[in-house]
Amino acid sequence: MKKIQYVALFSICTFLFLGCKYYSFSGGSTGSAKTLQVDFFPNQAQLIEPTLSQEFTLELQDLFTRQTNLTLVSSNGDLYFSGEITSYRIAPMSATSNQTSAQNRLTITVNVRYINTTEEDKDFEQSFSFYSDYPANSQLTGGVLESAFKEIIERITQDIFNASVGKW
Numbered sequence: 001m002k003k004i005q006y007v008a009l010f011s012i013c014t015f016l017f018l019g020c021k022y023y024s025f026s027g028g029s030t031g032s033a034k035t036l037q038v039d040f041f042p043n044q045a046q047l048i049e050p051t052l053s054q055e056f057t058l059e060l061q062d063l064f065t066r067q068t069n070l071t072l073v074s075s076n077g078d079l080y081f082s083g084e085i086t087s088y089r090i091a092p093m094s095a096t097s098n099q100t101s102a103q104n105r106l107t108i109t110v111n112v113r114y115i116n117t118t119e120e121d122k123d124f125e126q127s128f129s130f131y132s133d134y135p136a137n138s139q140l141t142g143g144v145l146e147s148a149f150k151e152i153i154e155r156i157t158q159d160i161f162n163a164s165v166g167k168w
Contacts, residue, residue, distance in 0.1 A: 030079065030165050032118045036061075036070040037077025041110060045088035049145075052085060056110065056153050063157045068165065079164070083112040086127065090140065093133060106140060106148050107131040110156055114164045126163065130155040 038061045043053045060081065065072055070079065087109035094102045109129040116122040132148035134140065140148065 030068050030070055031116075033078035033116065034071060035073045035077045035079070036064050036068070037073050037075060037080045038064070039080075039082040041083050041085055043085040043088070045085055045109075047088045047090070049088060052088065052108070052149065055149060056085065056157070059153045060157045060160065063161055064165075067161065078117050080115040080117070081112060081160070081164075083110060085109070086111045087129070092136065102136055103133050104136050104140070105131050105133050106152070108152050108156065110160075112160055114160075116164070122164070124163065128156045128159045128163075130159070 038057060041053055041057050041060075043049070061072055064070055064079075085108065087107065089107045089109075091105050091107070092103070093105045107129060108131075109127055111125070111127050113125045114123060130152045132151045134144050134148060138144045
């Protein structure tokens with residue numbers, strides 16, 4: 001009887017592990033793609049924050065290598081991402097009774113071109129945007145800037161992941 005239980009348990013585990021080849025727990029489906037290429041995303045916005053391009057590019061590469069089994073390559077990737085940062089905007093969001101700003105909003109927009117060489121019907125070019133609010137009496141430097149970048153970049157890269165390989 002124990003032998004039958006062990007064989008059944010082994011069979012179930014084998015089936016589950018083989019199933020992970022076609023579906024990952026992150027929700028990403030890369031199909032038959034094996035490699036990933038992410039080009040540098042230059043900052044083409046009117047306002048330029050020097051570190052934004054590099055932080056965004058590295059976070060996008062990181063997200064895909066963490067949540068998929070793709071290998072990062074510098075050219076001829078099966079999945080190919082390119083684009084540019086098109087907008088970096090700071091705007092007042094709410095006013096106080098003294099008619100001054102109580103809160104500001106940093107909004108970043110990124111234009112992304114995605115090419116899937118294994119399934120060409122999934123290619124797209126799309127803009128992704130997100131924002132972070134911060135108190136108007138704070139300067140957008142140091143910790144405030146790092147926190148805003150972390151929130152915005154995390155959200156935009158996750159949206160890109162979902163649009164390209166996430167099946168949501």
